[in-house]
Every structure is written in C-alpha cells, then in structure tokens.
Amino acid sequence: MDENPSEHYKYYWHAKTEKGGRIIKCSMGLSFLYMPFFLMAHGYAIIFDYNTNGFSSPYRFFLLMSSLFYYAIGLIYLRKFLKNYFKDKIIAFTLLSIALGTNIxxxxxxxxxxxxxxxxxxxxxxxxxxxxxxKNPSIKSTIIIGLLAGLISLVRPTNLLIIIVFALWNVQSFTDFTHRIVWFVKKYPLIILMIISFLLVWIPQLLYWKTISGDWFFYSYQDEGFFFTSPAIIKGLFGFRNGWLLYTPIMIFALVGLFFLRKKLSIFRVPIIGFTILNIYIILSWWCWWYNGYGNRAFIESYSVLSIPLAAFYTRISQKRWLSVLIAGIVLILISLNIFQTYQRKKGIMSSDSMTK
Structure with missing residues (x-):
C-alpha cells in the first residue's frame, strides 16, 4: 500500500452529493475510536521516518492494536457487569464461548x-x-451513558436499539412500564443531561454533513435500504449464505437461555427479549442481509447483551453434572469448528458472501 499512493482513494468508501461532492459513506464513530491510535502511529511515523500518509505500516499496526485494545476492554467490563449476577466459573465459560466460539x-x-x-x-x-x-443514578454515570449511546449510534445508527435495554431495565409488566415512565419523568434533569451528552457526540457528524452536502442530515447509503415487509429471517439465521446461527451455532445456547431469565435475572427478560427480536428483524431487513464477511457480522455487537442469557443457560445446565459435561464437550467442539472456519475464511477457502452449502 505504501508503494501505490494513487490507489488510496479506493479505501475511502464515499457517496456523491447532489452537487457532485464526495462524502464518506460511514458515519464517523469509528474515527473517534481510531483517533488515539492514529495519533500514536502518526508520531511514530514522523520520528522513524515512515510515510505519513495514514496508510504506511505504523498506521496499520496501531489500528490493529486498537481493535485488540477495545476488544480487551469489552471483555473486562463485560466480566465486571456479569459478576453482579453470576459465579466466576460461569462467567469464565461464557466469555470463553464468546471470545473463541463466535465470529468476533x-x-x-x-x-x-x-x-x-x-x-x-x-x-x-x-x-x-x-x-x-x-443502582445509583449519578451525574457521572448519566453523562457516560449519554456519550456511550451517542458513540454507539455514531458507529452504526441501528445499534441505538441498545437503548431498549436501558429504558426497560427491570420492567416485567405493564404496571412496571408505567412506573418506569413516571420515574424517568421525575428524573428529567438527568434524562435531559443524558440527551445533551448524546447530541454532543453527533455534533461533528452534523457539521460534516452540513459542510459537504449543505444539509444537516445526509443519507449516505443512498439507494441502499431496508425491506421491512420482507425480512430474510430464515435465510439470515440458518442459510449457508452467512446465516448467523449456522456459522455461530454456539449462540443458540444464548437464545435458549432467554427462557432461563428468572428470579433475579427476570429484570432482563423483557428488555433482552425485546432487543433481540427487534435486532434480528432490523438486521435481516437490510437489503444485504448476508452482510459480506464471515457469519452474519451484524450480530456481533449484540453478544454483550446475549452474554446474559448465555450465562443463564450455563447456570441452569450446571445443576446437573452429566448435562454440564455434555454441553461443555459440545462447546469445545463448536469452538474448534469456529477456529477452523475462521482459518478457512482467512485463506479464502470459504466465500465471504456466496456459500451455497
């Protein structure tokens, strides 16, 4: 890539405005996450006399490190969250299943x-x-949640569905739902602060759209869109063309675990089931429901949410030794299969979007 700077334009996935200008197709959420590592790479490139065009080897290396860094942060905080509800052994097995048994x-x-x-x-x-x-709605956690929600949606707008989990936390009935609305109204100063924090993240994106296109909002995907009346549910979940559960069957345990969200986990039943149903529907309503890649990659971010029913499933089966041994064996087989198929996909043995069997 260093030797062909004229080819770099290909790596900017852009759309054209009505005025003929070029606008980057994806929203800029990832750019914020890349930025600390880009700056480190840029400094390294200057000091050690590498090409500072953003594409030389230091930039590639530091961006790779950024992925590993954020992934590690995700696992650490997911463990900290799960510790409030599950035993350490269950958490360890859950994280192992996600880390090695899925397309992440x-x-x-x-x-x-x-x-x-x-x-x-x-x-x-x-x-x-x-x-x-x-547990304790403070100003600090309010700002952080607003910023996180803004950043999540700025990376991929449809991921704003995660708000369902927050809004319906501990809602188990219609009465709970009405009480939750009243409670949010009483906490309106914090909710307003959360919304402001959310919008702050989006300001650079809005300014960029306005500067390039002349409009505050610009749909950069243009002719691409959703087919909400004909979602590819069966093909998207079980089809050879990147069917989610076909290539990541370990997540079937997470879906089964939805039925085990009981007792202290019942606070998650409504929000997680609601999130999961809507997430499947929206993801598989996209025109390119197979999401070129390995497995249906659009589901990966939801693994954090699905870790709860997955851990609930492992907790339930751990009550019977023979069953826990059986499931552990199946999980190890599925992990081995996933690693093998990851290798196949990396080597091009498996197609990214055209598998038929």
Missing amino acids: IFYTAVRSCMSHAYTFSLFALFLYFSYKWH
Whole structure:
C-alpha cells in the first residue's frame, strides 16, 4: 500500500452529493475510536521516518492494536457487569464461548478494523454503566451513558436499539412500564443531561454533513435500504449464505437461555427479549442481509447483551453434572469448528458472501 499512493482513494468508501461532492459513506464513530491510535502511529511515523500518509505500516499496526485494545476492554467490563449476577466459573465459560466460539474472533484478528469488536466493547460498557445508573443514578454515570449511546449510534445508527435495554431495565409488566415512565419523568434533569451528552457526540457528524452536502442530515447509503415487509429471517439465521446461527451455532445456547431469565435475572427478560427480536428483524431487513464477511457480522455487537442469557443457560445446565459435561464437550467442539472456519475464511477457502452449502 505504501508503494501505490494513487490507489488510496479506493479505501475511502464515499457517496456523491447532489452537487457532485464526495462524502464518506460511514458515519464517523469509528474515527473517534481510531483517533488515539492514529495519533500514536502518526508520531511514530514522523520520528522513524515512515510515510505519513495514514496508510504506511505504523498506521496499520496501531489500528490493529486498537481493535485488540477495545476488544480487551469489552471483555473486562463485560466480566465486571456479569459478576453482579453470576459465579466466576460461569462467567469464565461464557466469555470463553464468546471470545473463541463466535465470529468476533475473525473481526478482531483478521478484519480487525471493522466496527464489530469496537461496538462489542461499547455495548459491554453501556451495560456496565446502565447497571450503575439504575443502582445509583449519578451525574457521572448519566453523562457516560449519554456519550456511550451517542458513540454507539455514531458507529452504526441501528445499534441505538441498545437503548431498549436501558429504558426497560427491570420492567416485567405493564404496571412496571408505567412506573418506569413516571420515574424517568421525575428524573428529567438527568434524562435531559443524558440527551445533551448524546447530541454532543453527533455534533461533528452534523457539521460534516452540513459542510459537504449543505444539509444537516445526509443519507449516505443512498439507494441502499431496508425491506421491512420482507425480512430474510430464515435465510439470515440458518442459510449457508452467512446465516448467523449456522456459522455461530454456539449462540443458540444464548437464545435458549432467554427462557432461563428468572428470579433475579427476570429484570432482563423483557428488555433482552425485546432487543433481540427487534435486532434480528432490523438486521435481516437490510437489503444485504448476508452482510459480506464471515457469519452474519451484524450480530456481533449484540453478544454483550446475549452474554446474559448465555450465562443463564450455563447456570441452569450446571445443576446437573452429566448435562454440564455434555454441553461443555459440545462447546469445545463448536469452538474448534469456529477456529477452523475462521482459518478457512482467512485463506479464502470459504466465500465471504456466496456459500451455497
């Protein structure tokens, strides 16, 4: 890449405005996350006399490190969150299942600069601070949640669905729902502060759109969109063309675990089931429901949320030794399969979007 600077324009995924200008297609959430590592790479490139065009080897190395860094942060904070509800052994097995048994490993080690490892981390942080906020709604946690929600949506706008988990936290009935609305109204100063924090993150994006296109809002995906009346649910979940559960079958345990959100975990039943249903529907309503890559990558960020029912599933089966041994064996097989298929995808043995069997 260093030797062909004229080719760099290909790496800017842009759309054209009505005035003929070029506007970067993706919103700038990842840019904020890249920035500390870009600056370190830039300083390194200057000091050691590398090309400072943003594409030389120091930039590539530091961006790879950024993916690993945020992924590690995600696992750390997900563990801190899960410790409030599960035993250490269950948490360890849950994190192992996600880290090695799902397609997140591909998007951390191979396609590392795509958004998924980053948003997985943001979701984990959002869960952790949502827990803290509902336990003790402070100004600090309010600002953090607003900033996180803004950044999550700025990386991928549809991921704003995570707000469902926050808004319906501990809602188990219609009466709880009405009480929650009243409670939010009483906490309106904090809610306003949260909204302001959210909007602050979006200001640079709005200014960019306004500067380039002349409009405060610009739909950069243009002819691409959703088909909400005909979502590809079956093909998107089980099809050979990157079907989520076909290539990441370990998450079937998480979906089964939705039925085990009982007792102290019942506070998550409504928000997580609601989030999961809407998430599946929206993801698989996109025109490119197979999401070119390995497995259906659009589900990766939700693994933070689904870690709760996954841990609930492991907790339930741990009550019977023979069943826990059986499931542990199946999990190890699925982890091995995932690592093998990750290798196949990396080597091009598996197609990124055209598998038929």
